[in-house]
Amino acid sequence: MSILIMSDTIESTQSKCMKESDRSGAFDHLFTATVQDQIGSTGYGDWRLVSASDAVSLGYGFPYPSSLPSDDLVTVTEAVLADEGEHVLQYGGGSYTEQLTDFLVERAQSSDIDCDPSNILLTNGGTRAIDVVCRAFLEPSDSLIVEGPTFMGAISVFRNHGVEIDSFDVDTDGLDVDAVAEELRTREREGREIPKLLYTIPNFQNPTGVTLSLDRRNRLLELADEYDFVLIEDDAYGDLRYTEHELPTLKALDDTGRVVRIGTFSKTIAPGVRTGWIIANNEIVEALRKLNAGGTNTFTRSLVAHYCTTGKLDEHIEELRDVYEERRDRILHALETHMPPAAEWTEPEGGFFVWVTLPIHIDTEEMLHDAAENGVTYLPGSMFFPTDEGSNSLRLSFSYVPLDELERGIAALGRTVRERL
Amino acid sequence: MSILIMSDTIESTQSKCMKESDRSGAFDHLFTATVQDQIGSTGYGDWRLVSASDAVSLGYGFPYPSSLPSDDLVTVTEAVLADEGEHVLQYGGGSYTEQLTDFLVERAQSSDIDCDPSNILLTNGGTRAIDVVCRAFLEPSDSLIVEGPTFMGAISVFRNHGVEIDSFDVDTDGLDVDAVAEELRTREREGREIPKLLYTIPNFQNPTGVTLSLDRRNRLLELADEYDFVLIEDDAYGDLRYTEHELPTLKALDDTGRVVRIGTFSKTIAPGVRTGWIIANNEIVEALRKLNAGGTNTFTRSLVAHYCTTGKLDEHIEELRDVYEERRDRILHALETHMPPAAEWTEPEGGFFVWVTLPIHIDTEEMLHDAAENGVTYLPGSMFFPTDEGSNSLRLSFSYVPLDELERGIAALGRTVRERL
Numbered sequence: 001m002s003i004l005i006m007s008d009t010i011e012s013t014q015s016k017c018m019k020e021s022d023r024s025g026a027f028d029h030l031f032t033a034t035v036q037d038q039i040g041s042t043g044y045g046d047w048r049l050v051s052a053s054d055a056v057s058l059g060y061g062f063p064y065p066s067s068l069p070s071d072d073l074v075t076v077t078e079a080v081l082a083d084e085g086e087h088v089l090q091y092g093g094g095s096y097t098e099q100l101t102d103f104l105v106e107r108a109q110s111s112d113i114d115c116d117p118s119n120i121l122l123t124n125g126g127t128r129a130i131d132v133v134c135r136a137f138l139e140p141s142d143s144l145i146v147e148g149p150t151f152m153g154a155i156s157v158f159r160n161h162g163v164e165i166d167s168f169d170v171d172t173d174g175l176d177v178d179a180v181a182e183e184l185r186t187r188e189r190e191g192r193e194i195p196k197l198l199y200t201i202p203n204f205q206n207p208t209g210v211t212l213s214l215d216r217r218n219r220l221l222e223l224a225d226e227y228d229f230v231l232i233e234d235d236a237y238g239d240l241r242y243t244e245h246e247l248p249t250l251k252a253l254d255d256t257g258r259v260v261r262i263g264t265f266s267k268t269i270a271p272g273v274r275t276g277w278i279i280a281n282n283e284i285v286e287a288l289r290k291l292n293a294g295g296t297n298t299f300t301r302s303l304v305a306h307y308c309t310t311g312k313l314d315e316h317i318e319e320l321r322d323v324y325e326e327r328r329d330r331i332l333h334a335l336e337t338h339m340p341p342a343a344e345w346t347e348p349e350g351g352f353f354v355w356v357t358l359p360i361h362i363d364t365e366e367m368l369h370d371a372a373e374n375g376v377t378y379l380p381g382s383m384f385f386p387t388d389e390g391s392n393s394l395r396l397s398f399s400y401v402p403l404d405e406l407e408r409g410i411a412a413l414g415r416t417v418r419e420r421l
Numbered sequence: 422m423s424i425l426i427m428s429d430t431i432e433s434t435q436s437k438c439m440k441e442s443d444r445s446g447a448f449d450h451l452f453t454a455t456v457q458d459q460i461g462s463t464g465y466g467d468w469r470l471v472s473a474s475d476a477v478s479l480g481y482g483f484p485y486p487s488s489l490p491s492d493d494l495v496t497v498t499e500a501v502l503a504d505e506g507e508h509v510l511q512y513g514g515g516s517y518t519e520q521l522t523d524f525l526v527e528r529a530q531s532s533d534i535d536c537d538p539s540n541i542l543l544t545n546g547g548t549r550a551i552d553v554v555c556r557a558f559l560e561p562s563d564s565l566i567v568e569g570p571t572f573m574g575a576i577s578v579f580r581n582h583g584v585e586i587d588s589f590d591v592d593t594d595g596l597d598v599d600a601v602a603e604e605l606r607t608r609e610r611e612g613r614e615i616p617k618l619l620y621t622i623p624n625f626q627n628p629t630g631v632t633l634s635l636d637r638r639n640r641l642l643e644l645a646d647e648y649d650f651v652l653i654e655d656d657a658y659g660d661l662r663y664t665e666h667e668l669p670t671l672k673a674l675d676d677t678g679r680v681v682r683i684g685t686f687s688k689t690i691a692p693g694v695r696t697g698w699i700i701a702n703n704e705i706v707e708a709l710r711k712l713n714a715g716g717t718n719t720f721t722r723s724l725v726a727h728y729c730t731t732g733k734l735d736e737h738i739e740e741l742r743d744v745y746e747e748r749r750d751r752i753l754h755a756l757e758t759h760m761p762p763a764a765e766w767t768e769p770e771g772g773f774f775v776w777v778t779l780p781i782h783i784d785t786e787e788m789l790h791d792a793a794e795n796g797v798t799y800l801p802g803s804m805f806f807p808t809d810e811g812s813n814s815l816r817l818s819f820s821y822v823p824l825d826e827l828e829r830g831i832a833a834l835g836r837t838v839r840e841r842l
Binding site: 032281 | 444445446447448449451452453454456459460462481483484486487489490491492494495498499502503506507509510511512514544545546547548549550551552556557558559560574577578581617649650651678679687691692693694695702704705708711712714715716717718719720721723
């Protein structure tokens, strides 16, 4: 992943990173080989601060600020501390852990996932869940398969495990499963190692917004069983669906126990509560639990439990669907209005993101400077690939900025693109 | 580590672990070699539920329940959400992150530690901090040195990295640094690999309560520099000192940047807020930041920041010192009164723990059943060694149970030991 071109108007943590010339490198030889390989590269979270004053920030994949349930969380904090203050603040936590686990079990069962509490592991958010799963399965000699493009936080986690990352194209039906099948056949024929894991975001994928079709879901499960690998289903956005048409999750279709399903409350309650979960085969959960060093935050876990079990979560999800559907409609309309015919984009049925593909000669990293000057920022597509791809694409997030700024941002983007045609 | 002998009166998560015969092992071959080695072993946190009804629980190394600042945390939550609710609940957090970092910098500087914000990494508690440090330095072929006995959570983390763990004796002045020096000399002479890390808890060590002498601190730093390894200083209990005599921390004595210092608010605010930190050389911090997947909990981090910067932490620490000093005095007096002459124990100047050594023929794992029947539980010493040692020792925690139960617990322990003499 190359470094973003920054200007004075664009702030970045790049400036916080030490310049190569300032490093003494005194301890580099003590780091693991994987860590040594990562020296000087951008790290997890470094992309967050790409912004420019006065520009509409379509880069941030953050929940809409006014939708964060601050007031409810004050009430919930009071209730939880009054009720079980000692346990909530102590090691281990109190009954809220069990309540939250039971809530997740019921919720999973209502989506046709066969599970009980032994199938659930609570984690400090979704990204930490991905990290723990990798710890259980990946050694530096292993490889894994991802969608290209995919969630950059996951790429960062995979890189930290020192493994080979192979990415496969995504189209309007999600991951190109036929291409994956072809690669697996080739590897088997040539006696090469089969990947240990395949990481997919089946619903409203980050960054493309597309959804994996039912047929491809079934094919993926067949492949996982045939070639003996584990499927990580990251369903961070699944609850934020703006249409009626709901597909079964990979975990619901899973007969063999090969699917490790990851969920999070970051999009449906708040990122700040850092509470996610894993649903998996109980032997896998038992291994993951040992690797989940330091456990989870008992305090916020208790708040989340109270929020969920008192019915607030379901109400809030209903509201969020309306909030984000309106924004999705607005950004798609603005794209129709302002983008030149040479641009293409996805039409998400849920989630936060639209993926834009521009003519091949346009480099969206390089274009970001002018875009910011024109009044919009986005994330360049190259940031979402493990390899050097995606230079003519970009991710727009319609979740974060005020509704009435979306059109101004897209108008600025359209202007910026037209200047380059 | 062998499994505790449980009776009907002693509850344990052993019962939650699957029996070997129930395991299908269907995915074992996909796990890393390290994870495969750990199948069937006890995991982090499994020891927590060793308890018996009616018995005085001297096993739990938990803060005193009534000392947990529940009321203050309600006030702080209201203040923080009213002030910066959006940022506190969002990715990245708000200004509280910077406030907490600055607070930690000032505090470190006032203890003669040379540092600035680039030397600080916030983590989800102290154990997670240990895990992240291991991720940066340890590969399965590496080894590390620990005190024997040491914090069982750390042993669990080290095991998860698949490394060789060598433990060295602890006496009333802490780790036997001469023995470490001798081992390092031998390894160098024989051309064997030098350990990458040495993990020490210099103040009021868990589980022995002893403090590493100044002379040994200086010797350790010399050894680290001579043999090129990194020192992990876990100072979880350093603030809870009951005497005036304060020794400089390893990090304050560190001229070379080899000390990675770990702190936590688990003992001084509450375990439930899961907030810890690392102070280290900025290049090491940069590497650790990339490995700290999912970041820290912005919500509880903000509460902690507000609690600290409004002066509540310092006041609370003063109160805690009095609370725990009284308990320390009470348990030592009870030991004098009730234990037979053949028993020995440490006299901690701070922290939560007393370490008891019994005649060599007494097996404290086996004795636990009778102790529970007699009215007291403790943690057997063997749980704190990476190898098969410590069978005639045990850890008592004076932090958790009500003050007036301490004597009853120790009387029951004395009775149980005398039955075996």
